[in-house]
Amino acid sequence: MKLPLFPITLIFLFLSTLAKGQTGYELNTGWLCSPIGSQKAAGPAISNPTFPLTGWQNAVVPGTVLTTMLHNKQIPDPFYGLNNEKIPDIFNTGRDYYTYWFVKDFKETAQSGEEVWLHLRGVNYISDVYLNGKKLNKETHYGMFLRQTYNITSLLKTKGVNRLAVIVYPPDPVGNANGGQGGDGTIARNVSHQYAAGWDWIQPVRDRNTGIWDKVIIEKTGKVNINNPHIVTRVPGKRNPEGPQEPATIRVTAELENPGTTLVKGTLQFLIDGQKITKEVSLKPKTTEEISLPDITLKNPKLWWPNGYGKQDLYPVSLQFATSGQISDTEKMKIGVREIQADWNAVTRSKQISVNGQRVFIKGGNWIISDAMLRFSDQRYNAEVRFHRDMNLNLLRIWGGALTERPEFYEACDTYGILVMQDFWGSGDCNGRWLDPMKADDQWTRRKYPDDHALFLRSAADQIKMIRNFPSLAMWCGGNEITLPEDIMLPLRDSILPKLDGTRWFVDYSNSDDMSFNFLGGNGDGPYGIQPLTKFWNYRTWPFNSEIGSVGVGDVESLERFLPKENLIAPSYSSETQREKVDSVWDYHKYIGYGKYIDPYGKPKNVKDFGRKAQLANYDQYRALMEGFSSHMWDWYTGVIIWKTQNPWTALRGQMYDYYLDPNACLYGLHSGSEPLHVMYNPADSTVALINNTFKHEYDLMLVMKTIDIQGNEKSLGQVFVEIGPSTTRMIMSIQEQIREIAKKEGVFLSLRLLNLKKEVVSDNLYWLPDSQGEYSGLKNMKEVSVTTKIRKIGKGQIEVTLSNPADNPVAFFNRLSVVDSQSKKRILPVFYSDNYVSVLPGENKKVILDYPEDQTSAPMLSLEGWNVQEQFFDIQ
Known part of the structure; x- marks a missing residue:
């Protein structure tokens, strides 16, 4: 939808898919797979439970071909050293090399009056689906971002096992990973993610992430199935986080599907906070109808606020359809009541975001993806989003060259109060914004990518329905640094989003003038890389900067996880040439240099010393970045989004914690500079x-x-x-x-x-x-000091550490706390610290709370090491 230059209202809500239907479960174990070249039989035969699976190998589902190959030890870990170079690239092998059959046997039957559904939440890229000898999809499925749902009731065996077989073909074309952004760019001819052919923060993913990469779910319902509920809350006026609230209004719609051959009459009802609204419904056979319930008023609501401004209150709710006195289907959710506005700040010449009538200064980070090989988990999502909460940030931008994040990511953002700016899948690098000799096609041709515009729009509509109810979804963005082709962008903006959402600001692209008037010229991003601290305060950049960043190398323990011993060589800066000498494996992992900013602490003696001094630069850079932008809040800036706060691969640039979830000093510099x-x-x-x-x-x-x-x-x-x-x-x-x-x-x-x-x-x-x-x-030349360390256990997996520095000492400077394994002395990950890299003044103490996982094979210990404090280990009682 096109935004005028006056306030518009964006309303959001939280939807947690805690339960899908009456009963639901994942098919996430017991899968087998085989490359297409090893199988002469076709889908009907392979999906017959009597077909022998001799020689088939274990498969990882959800997962990709590469995750399966890694699980079966057929390839080395592509995140370590130069191992990625040892894995054949699909551009050279041909697509058949990474085309695989995936098979799963399972037991399920349908009782009288039951309907059984198969949901595939994400397959990349082309697929056909078979069950018990029958093909489920009438036409071959294309597209990474389209969910598939099949009614399998009539095909289930009454006895024995059922066999599901899915053949998955890679994207076409796969793109030449020639070192450019998105390789030669042709990967973007698909409706898929572009980074898989390589970017400036990752090497190519060799199979282009071919596979059943998201959840496979079996759902059982009665005669009617509830699909795609849409819940909107309206919270008018200017609210405060505390005290009594004026009422809020809730609007509920849902798609009801009757797959049967007879008319079904029943009642759709919505329950919240002891209230219930209902509507009588008649559904014709073989139809799906969207039903709107009457508005419901919620008195004195508990509101949802972004991190730093208030609580993230959530309401458990239930949406049910009942017929003949029986519950046919139930959707249990949690909702967060809140409303968002986006209006134009004439002083800064950029958009500003308000929540429940109060404007919020955006302190954000750019998010690529949780794992470059799509190995997603609820636990990892929770840890990563919690880290962003701990940085005192309030927004994450999901970068356009990747994907629409999974519902579990949004659930974590809802829990921790992190707003989300969700890009769609275009990026200026592949889609023709710049002349690029690395690209196979000219700008005019690339400007028309992807090849199938209708598929893009169907995919966008489907993903909007999947995530539109989460309050962490704050805005939609057409793409990264470029508009989508006009015949995609205009229907998306003017038709699809108003119809399927209608509550959120749509910005044409990530550095659009509608978001941030780029009066300085250029493409509106940056600067990137390490900067003089004064620049963050003095240099006026774009008023809602979607990408600005710095360095992010971890310490030696982080580096040892993915750099071979022979490559643990510290970069060396020459003041004469003003260049760094860098090991080739560091370069392969996309090292971004510290230049002259390490040497003022003393020339690094070795890689451990380099990592230790890099943390001082890390802390200073990100504290100054956020302080500098905040110092010009509402006169220069309405927001800033750091490029970037995390890496889904073992890259040596822009990250507050490494791929293994080990935080570095960037995180705590931001924690300080961003505190409310x-x-x-x-x-x-x-x-x-x-x-x-x-x-x-x-x-x-x-x-x-x-x-x-x-x-x-x-x-x-x-x-x-x-x-x-x-x-x-x-x-x-x-x-x-x-x-x-x-x-x-x-x-x-x-x-x-x-x-x-x-x-x-x-x-x-x-x-x-x-x-x-x-x-x-x-x-x-600081004098070495000793500090007194006291550990107090305050809960399960939680300790309070008190560091005390005697009055006659110098400052106990820049102390890193870690929870480590008592035998190996290696860090246990992830651990969450209320603060870290802490300094203790003479005669004072400092308290830090640590949350750590207790399910370890050996007892954990506490490690303490500082700039002028020798490493020590303490038992955790």
């Missing part, structure tokens, strides 16, 4: 400022400022009572003269704190500032 109420230091002009990213006016805050030299001596820079209004940035004072003099010899620590009237610290920020030459000369 924050005190900060501007390195460009040496001013101290406050940022309030909440809806509350904060009164009676004491600002305490002091420096601590390298020996641990403190000097007060003053303290003053301050206050700050809601959603506001405020400059307090300059400390330029004091800092310049104190830091000039060997640098200095700057401590900024906000305390409330109870003298509780509500914001704590410690900077390490260089000397007058830009060197961290004092840090290079």
Whole structure:
């Protein structure tokens, strides 16, 4: 839908697919597979339960051909070293090499009055489906983003097993992985993801992710099946997160399917918070009809808010169809009541987002995909989204060259209050925005990709129905850095989205003028890579920047997981050539350089020293990025989205945690710089400022400022009572003269704190500032200290760690806490820390809460290691 330059309302809601139908279960074990070249028989024969499966191998479903081959140890781990080069690429082998049959035997029967349904939630790319000797799909299925549903009631065996057989063909064309973005670009002729042919953050996925990559579900219902419920909430006016609320309105529709041969009469009902609305329905045979229920008013609703602004309250609800006194089908869900507005900020010249009538400054990250080989799990989704909550972010953008994320991802976002900007599947790199000698076709030809526009639109409509009810879905985006072809974009914007959703802002593409007026020219993205800290404060970039980022290499323990020992060589920077010398395997894993920004801490002695010093740069970069953007909230900017916060492959760039879910200091720099109420230091002009990213006016805050030299001596820079209004940035004072003099010899620590009237610290920020030459000369010669560590178990898999630093010590600087295996001393992953890379001032203590998995083969221990603190291990009792 085309947006005018005045407020429009976007309304969202949470739908958790906790139960599909009366009964439902996944077919996720016991699959077998075989390459097409090994089978001469056709689908009807293979899907007959009597057909012998001698020689067939175990298969991973959901999964891809490569995940099956990896499971069967037929290929090496493509995420390690140069192993990916050892796997044949489909462009060279031909498509038959990765064309596979997948077979599953299962027991199921249909009782009288029951209907049994088979759901395939995602197959890439071309498929035919057979059951017990019969083909289910009339026409061959195409497209990665189309769900398939078949009524299999009449084909089920009354005794014995049923056999499901699916043949899966790769995309066509598969694209030449020639090193370009999306290879030669032709992978984008399909309605599939483009990164599988390679990108600047990943090497090519050799099978282009061919396979049954998403869930296969059996569902049983009565005579009528409920499909694609659509629930919308309206929350008018300006609301506050706390206190009584005016009523909200809920609107419910659903598709009811009658697959039988007779008319069915019954009642559709919706239940929420002790209330029920109903409607009598008559369904003709062999039809599907969309039914609208009467609106329901929810009094004093508990509202859903994004992270940092309020709670993520959810309501359990039930949608049922009953006929002849029997429940035919039930959909159990959870909904979150909230409403979103998107309007134009004339000062910044960009869109601004409001939730329940209150504008929200967007602090986001770009998300590629959870796993490049599509090995998805609820647990991994939960961990990754929780990390983003812990960064104090409030939005994730799902990048266009990948896919529509799975419902389980949105469930995690709903839980943690993370809004989502969902791109569709186009990207400027493949779809013709730029002249590119790596591409097979010219810009005019690429501009028309994909080949089948009707398939794109059918796929978009299907995916909209799948995820439209989640509150974490905040906006739709046509594509990455380019509009979709006009005969795709216009129907999508003007017809499909208004009909199937009608509640969300649609932005034509990720850096469209409708989102962020790009008055600086260029394509509207960046800058990328490591920057001087002052640039984040002084350089005015695009007012709603969809991509800006920096570095993200982990420490040595992270690097050891995927780099062979002989390649654990630290990059070396030459001030003469202003270039880094980098190992070839680091290059293969897309290393993005730190340039001159490591050497001020001292030339790295080895890879461990490099990783340790890289964390200091990581923390500083992302703290300064978010502080700099926040300092210009509502005058320069309405939002910023970091490129990028995670990697679905073992890439050495832009990530707050590595592929194995091990966080690095980027995460905690963001955690600090993005906190809702924050005190900060501007390195460009040496001013101290406050940022309030909440809806509350904060009164009676004491600002305490002091420096601590390298020996641990403190000097007060003053303290003053301050206050700050809601959603506001405020400059307090300059400390330029004091800092310049104190830091000039060997640098200095700057401590900024906000305390409330109870003298509780509500914001704590410690900077390490260089000397007058830009060197961290004092840090290079810091005295080693010992800290006292106290561990208190406060729950299952949860401990409180207190670090105490004696008064006569220097700062105990930049301490990394880890939960490790007691035998190997390797980190247990994932672990969630309330803070990390923490420093403890002389005479003070610091408390950190750790959540860790307890299902380990040996007892976990706590590891502590800092800049000037030797590594130590402690038992967790």
